Amino acid sequence: MSTDTLPERLQKARRGVAPGGRGPQPRSKRPSSPLGRAGLTLTLFALPSLILLxxxxxxxxxxxxxxxxxNGTPSTLPTDAPFVGLQNYVDVLTSDQFRASAIFTLIFTITGVFGSWAIGLGLALLLRTRIPGGGVFKVLLLLPWIVPVVVSATSWNWLVATPQSPIPTIxxxxxxxxxxxxxxxxxAQVVVCVFKVWISFPFMMMMMSSALASVDTNVYEAAKMDGATGWQAFTGVTLxxxxxxxxxxxVLxxxxxxxxxxxxxxxxxxxPVGATSSLIVLAYQFAFQNLQTGPATAIAFLMTAVLVIISTVLYQQIKKVNIE
Structure with a gap:
C-alpha cells in the first residue's frame, strides 16, 4: 500500500504513473544543429520582408x-503642433474621467475574462460527455462568436434599450x-459586461475543448484508483x-x-453619463469628438503599458507550468 498523500498521488496521476509504476522516463535532448548554408540563404531572402514589417x-x-x-489635432502634423512634454500624461492621470474609465475597464475586463472562461470551461466539459445532438449543440454555441458584433449589438439593443423593449416589458x-x-x-454596466461574456464564451469554449482533448483518460483512472473524488480529480488533475x-x-x-x-x-x-466609457472609448472620444490627439494617444500608451505588464506576469506563469 502506497504511503503517499492524496496530492502526491494526484501528481503521479497527471504524470501517468500507475500505483507502483515508474512513469515515463525523461528523453535525452539532442544537440541542436548549427544554422546551415541553406538556412542562411533563406534568412537573407526573408530579410527585406522582415525589415518592411x-x-x-x-x-x-x-x-x-x-x-x-x-498638443495637436488629428489633422495637425507633428512638426506644427506645440510640444508639451509629459503634460498630456499628467492631465490624463489626474482627471476624474480617466479614473472612472479605468475602473470600468477593470470591471469589464475581469468579468469578460473570468466570466467567459468559467462558462466556456463548463460547456467544454459538458461537450466531452455523450449528449444527444452534441454536434448541432456545439455549432449553436458558436453562434454568438460567429455572428458579427454589429448584428449582436443591434439585437441586444432591441431587447433592452427602452422600457418598452421585450425584456423590460416581461x-x-x-x-x-x-x-x-x-x-x-x-x-448599463451590467448589460455591457454580460454582453461581453455572451460574445466571448465560445472562444473560451474552443480553447478549453482543445486543451481537454489532449488530456489522457488514463490519468483519471489513476486518480480514481488513488481514491480521488470527482472534484479532487478536477482540481488536482484537470486544471x-x-x-x-x-x-x-x-492573456488573449x-x-x-x-x-x-x-x-x-x-x-x-x-x-449613460460616461458610465460605460472604457479607456479605449475615452481615447476615441478625445481623438475624434474633442479633436485632442495628445490625451488620446497618451491614454493608448498607458493602456499598452498595462497590457505589457499583465501579459508578462501571465507569461511567467505559463513558463512555470510543469505538468511532467
Whole structure:
C-alpha cells in the first residue's frame, strides 16, 4: 500500500504513473544543429520582408508617441503642433474621467475574462460527455462568436434599450418595475459586461475543448484508483493539465477586453453619463469628438503599458507550468 498523500498521488496521476509504476522516463535532448548554408540563404531572402514589417509597425508607434507629447489635432502634423512634454500624461492621470474609465475597464475586463472562461470551461466539459445532438449543440454555441458584433449589438439593443423593449416589458409583467437597462448607469454596466461574456464564451469554449482533448483518460483512472473524488480529480488533475492553455486564453482575452471598442460603442456609446466609457472609448472620444490627439494617444500608451505588464506576469506563469 502506497504511503503517499492524496496530492502526491494526484501528481503521479497527471504524470501517468500507475500505483507502483515508474512513469515515463525523461528523453535525452539532442544537440541542436548549427544554422546551415541553406538556412542562411533563406534568412537573407526573408530579410527585406522582415525589415518592411518592422518599419510598418515601428512608424505608427513613433508617430503616436510624438503626438502624445504634443498638443495637436488629428489633422495637425507633428512638426506644427506645440510640444508639451509629459503634460498630456499628467492631465490624463489626474482627471476624474480617466479614473472612472479605468475602473470600468477593470470591471469589464475581469468579468469578460473570468466570466467567459468559467462558462466556456463548463460547456467544454459538458461537450466531452455523450449528449444527444452534441454536434448541432456545439455549432449553436458558436453562434454568438460567429455572428458579427454589429448584428449582436443591434439585437441586444432591441431587447433592452427602452422600457418598452421585450425584456423590460416581461419583467414589468412580473411586477419587477420598468427597468431602464441602458438608461441607468449601473444597469448599463451590467448589460455591457454580460454582453461581453455572451460574445466571448465560445472562444473560451474552443480553447478549453482543445486543451481537454489532449488530456489522457488514463490519468483519471489513476486518480480514481488513488481514491480521488470527482472534484479532487478536477482540481488536482484537470486544471493543472490545462493550466498552460488557460493562462494563454487569459492573456488573449485580457487584450481583447481592454481593446474592445465596438462591443461598448455599438451598445451604449459609453453612456449613460460616461458610465460605460472604457479607456479605449475615452481615447476615441478625445481623438475624434474633442479633436485632442495628445490625451488620446497618451491614454493608448498607458493602456499598452498595462497590457505589457499583465501579459508578462501571465507569461511567467505559463513558463512555470510543469505538468511532467
Amino acid at each position: 518592422v518599419l510598418l509597425n515601428v512608424f505608427p508607434v513613433v508617430y503616436s508617441l510624438l503626438q502624445s507629447l504634443q 419583467l414589468g409583467n412580473f411586477g419587477l418595475g420598468d427597468a431602464n437597462f441602458l438608461g441607468d448607469p449601473v444597469l 493543472p493539465i490545462i493550466s498552460r492553455t488557460t493562462y494563454i486564453s487569459w 482575452m485580457t487584450i481583447f477586453c481592454v481593446n474592445d471598442f465596438p462591443t461598448i460603442f455599438l451598445l451604449t456609446q459609453g453612456g
